[in-house]
Amino acid sequence: MKLIQRLFLTCFLVCIYTATTKAQSPSWAQDIAPILYSNCTSCHHTGGLAPNSLMTFTDAFNYRFMIKQYVDNNSMPPWPPDAQYKHLAFERILSASDKNKISQWVLGGGQQGNAASAPTPPTYTNSTTQLSSIDFTGKMQNYMVNTASDLYRCFIINTNFSVDKFAAEIEVIPGNSAIVHHVLVFEDTTALIKQKDSADAGAGYTSFFGTGSNDSRLIGEWVPGTAPIKFPNLMGVRLRKNTRIVLQIHYPQGTYLKLDSTRVNIKFAANTASPFFREVFLAPLLAESNLINGPLSIPPNVVKTFTSVMTVTTTVTLPYPAITLLSIAPHMHLIGDKMKVFGLENSTNDTMPLINIPKWDFKWQGIYNFRNPIKVPLGSKLVCQSAYDNRSSNLNNPNSPPITVNQGESTSDEMNLVFFAFTYYFPGDEDIIIDNSPVVGINELQKSIVNTVQLFNVFPNPAKNQAQLNYFAPSNYLAKAKIINMEGKILKEWPTNMQEGYGAINLNIEGLPKGQYFLTIETKSFTKTKQFIIYE
Ligand code: HEC
Structure with a gap:
C-alpha cells in the first residue's frame, strides 16, 4: 500500500472512530441523571446527609472528576459489605455498565445533552x-x-x-x-x-x-x-x-x-x-465473651486478629430445631479493620456465608437484611473473624502514638459484636423474599446462565386469603396453577402467564379451610409442586 493511501486509511479509521465515540459519548440528560437519581441523590441533595448536592447538571459537572474517582474505587455509593461473598437485601451497588457510563461521560467532557429530555428530579x-x-x-x-x-x-x-x-x-x-x-x-x-x-x-x-x-x-x-x-x-x-x-x-x-x-x-x-405469630429478637449473638483468643486487647503498632464462636442452643422447646436469621449488624469502633461472619452447619459442617466487611468504616455502621432469611439448625456454630489495626498508618487511629486499646464503650475503646435479628424457624423461611430486586453484578450473568425456571416458595407461608408465588422464568410460559389438598383433590385450577424475568403468580385462597396444601404449576415443559399452609 502506498504511504499516502495508508495515511488516508488511518485517518479514515481514526475519524470514524472519533465520530462514533463522540456520537456515543453519554450525556447527563440521557444517561447520567437517571443513574444519579436512583443511586446518589437520596443522600446528595440540599439538606441531605452528603455534603454536596448532585441534583442538577451543574452539580454533577462540577463534581465530575471526583464522581468518577469515587465510583471507580467503589467508595460511592457507600456499601461496605463484600457483595461477592454474600448478596444482601437492598444493596447499594452500581452495575458495571452504569460505572462505565459515568466514566465515559467524564472522559467525553461531561456533555449535558438535551436538558429538556432529562428525567424529572426526585423530590425529598x-x-x-x-x-x-x-x-x-x-x-x-x-x-x-x-x-x-x-x-x-x-x-x-x-x-x-x-x-x-x-x-x-x-x-x-x-x-x-x-x-x-x-x-x-x-x-x-x-x-x-x-x-x-x-x-x-x-x-x-x-x-x-x-x-x-x-x-x-x-x-x-x-x-x-x-x-x-x-x-x-x-x-x-x-x-x-x-x-x-x-x-x-x-x-x-x-x-x-x-x-x-x-x-x-x-x-x-x-x-x-x-x-x-413469631417474636423477633435483636441481640448480639456474638460478643466479646465468645472470643476464643480474648480478651479484646490490642497492643500498639500491630494488626491483631480475633475469632469468636458460639453454638446455637436454646432453653425453650422450638417447634423445629432451628432458628431463622433475618438481619445482621456487625459492630466495632475506630481501629476495627475487617470482619467476616459465617455459620457452620451442625451436621454437614457446610459454611453458611453471612457477611464480609473487608474494610471496616466506623461511619457506615449498618443493619443488613438477608435477601432470604437463613435457617441455622440448633447445634450449628456462628463464627466471627475480625482484625484490628492499631498502627499509626491507620488514619482512623484515635491515638498518636498508638497505645493499647481494650474493650470498652467509649469511641476510643474497642468492641466486637455481631447483632442479629432472629426468630425460631418454620419450614419455608428460607424462601421468604425480603428483597426480590435482581442482584446487581450477577444479574447480567444470571440472565445468561439461568435457563431453568426458578420457583420460590409460597409467600407468606402460612397464608390467609391471599398469597403469591414468586418466580424467575428464562422465557414466557403458558402455565396452569392448581391448589391440591392432602387427599390429592384439586380445589382450584386456573390458567396463568409466566412472564420472562422475575414475576409472581397470585393465589386466591379465600374460602379454603385451614390446613396443608400443594400448589402445582404445570407447563408443557415442566411440572413443579410447592407445599404451603393456610391458617384460620
Ligand atoms: C447513603 C448516602 C450516600 C449515597 C447513596 C451516596 N453518597 Fe456520596 N457521599 C455521602 C457522604 C456522607 C459523603 C461525605 C463523605 C463521607 O462521609 O464519607 C459523600 C461524599 C461523596 C463525594 C465527595 C464529595 C466531597 O466534596 O468530598 C462524592 C464525589 C460522592 N459522594 C459521590 C457519590 C455518587 C456518585 C453516588 C452515587 C453513585 C453517591 N455519592 C452516593 C453519602 C452518600
Missing part, C-alpha cells in the same frame, strides 16, 4: 413515611447540639402502651438529616433512664453506645440511606407494656449549635394471637 422531604401505615408515632424534644466533638445522646419517648405490642415495621425520620448520623432505637421499662434524663440538662442525656440501662432492648437501627425495618408477615419485635422508647442519636463533629427533632414511626404487627 424529611417527613415522607415509607411505612404501609403508622400506629404509633413519637417525636423527641427539640435539641440543640452543645459540643464541638462527637456526641451520642439518648432521647426518651413515652408510649403508655397498656399491653405488650409487637412492631412489624419501624422507621426513624431524622429531624435534621444533615446532622443525624445514625440512630439506635431501644425500648426500656425502668425509671433509671428517666433519672439519667433529669440529671442531664437539656433534652435527653449523653451516653455512648448503650442507654446505660441493663433493661434496654434494641428494637431497631437507622443509618442514612437505608429502608425502614420491616419484618416478614406474622413476625414482630416486642414492645413491653408501659415501655419507653429511647432514641440514641450520634451527632458527629461539626454539628455544634445545630437543632434536631427526630421522630420514630411504628406499625404494629397484626394477628399476634395466631399460632404462627
Whole structure:
C-alpha cells in the first residue's frame, strides 16, 4: 500500500472512530441523571446527609472528576459489605455498565445533552413515611447540639402502651438529616433512664453506645440511606407494656449549635394471637465473651486478629430445631479493620456465608437484611473473624502514638459484636423474599446462565386469603396453577402467564379451610409442586 493511501486509511479509521465515540459519548440528560437519581441523590441533595448536592447538571459537572474517582474505587455509593461473598437485601451497588457510563461521560467532557429530555428530579422531604401505615408515632424534644466533638445522646419517648405490642415495621425520620448520623432505637421499662434524663440538662442525656440501662432492648437501627425495618408477615419485635422508647442519636463533629427533632414511626404487627405469630429478637449473638483468643486487647503498632464462636442452643422447646436469621449488624469502633461472619452447619459442617466487611468504616455502621432469611439448625456454630489495626498508618487511629486499646464503650475503646435479628424457624423461611430486586453484578450473568425456571416458595407461608408465588422464568410460559389438598383433590385450577424475568403468580385462597396444601404449576415443559399452609 502506498504511504499516502495508508495515511488516508488511518485517518479514515481514526475519524470514524472519533465520530462514533463522540456520537456515543453519554450525556447527563440521557444517561447520567437517571443513574444519579436512583443511586446518589437520596443522600446528595440540599439538606441531605452528603455534603454536596448532585441534583442538577451543574452539580454533577462540577463534581465530575471526583464522581468518577469515587465510583471507580467503589467508595460511592457507600456499601461496605463484600457483595461477592454474600448478596444482601437492598444493596447499594452500581452495575458495571452504569460505572462505565459515568466514566465515559467524564472522559467525553461531561456533555449535558438535551436538558429538556432529562428525567424529572426526585423530590425529598424529611417527613415522607415509607411505612404501609403508622400506629404509633413519637417525636423527641427539640435539641440543640452543645459540643464541638462527637456526641451520642439518648432521647426518651413515652408510649403508655397498656399491653405488650409487637412492631412489624419501624422507621426513624431524622429531624435534621444533615446532622443525624445514625440512630439506635431501644425500648426500656425502668425509671433509671428517666433519672439519667433529669440529671442531664437539656433534652435527653449523653451516653455512648448503650442507654446505660441493663433493661434496654434494641428494637431497631437507622443509618442514612437505608429502608425502614420491616419484618416478614406474622413476625414482630416486642414492645413491653408501659415501655419507653429511647432514641440514641450520634451527632458527629461539626454539628455544634445545630437543632434536631427526630421522630420514630411504628406499625404494629397484626394477628399476634395466631399460632404462627413469631417474636423477633435483636441481640448480639456474638460478643466479646465468645472470643476464643480474648480478651479484646490490642497492643500498639500491630494488626491483631480475633475469632469468636458460639453454638446455637436454646432453653425453650422450638417447634423445629432451628432458628431463622433475618438481619445482621456487625459492630466495632475506630481501629476495627475487617470482619467476616459465617455459620457452620451442625451436621454437614457446610459454611453458611453471612457477611464480609473487608474494610471496616466506623461511619457506615449498618443493619443488613438477608435477601432470604437463613435457617441455622440448633447445634450449628456462628463464627466471627475480625482484625484490628492499631498502627499509626491507620488514619482512623484515635491515638498518636498508638497505645493499647481494650474493650470498652467509649469511641476510643474497642468492641466486637455481631447483632442479629432472629426468630425460631418454620419450614419455608428460607424462601421468604425480603428483597426480590435482581442482584446487581450477577444479574447480567444470571440472565445468561439461568435457563431453568426458578420457583420460590409460597409467600407468606402460612397464608390467609391471599398469597403469591414468586418466580424467575428464562422465557414466557403458558402455565396452569392448581391448589391440591392432602387427599390429592384439586380445589382450584386456573390458567396463568409466566412472564420472562422475575414475576409472581397470585393465589386466591379465600374460602379454603385451614390446613396443608400443594400448589402445582404445570407447563408443557415442566411440572413443579410447592407445599404451603393456610391458617384460620
Ligand atoms: C447513603 C448516602 C450516600 C449515597 C447513596 C451516596 N453518597 Fe456520596 N457521599 C455521602 C457522604 C456522607 C459523603 C461525605 C463523605 C463521607 O462521609 O464519607 C459523600 C461524599 C461523596 C463525594 C465527595 C464529595 C466531597 O466534596 O468530598 C462524592 C464525589 C460522592 N459522594 C459521590 C457519590 C455518587 C456518585 C453516588 C452515587 C453513585 C453517591 N455519592 C452516593 C453519602 C452518600
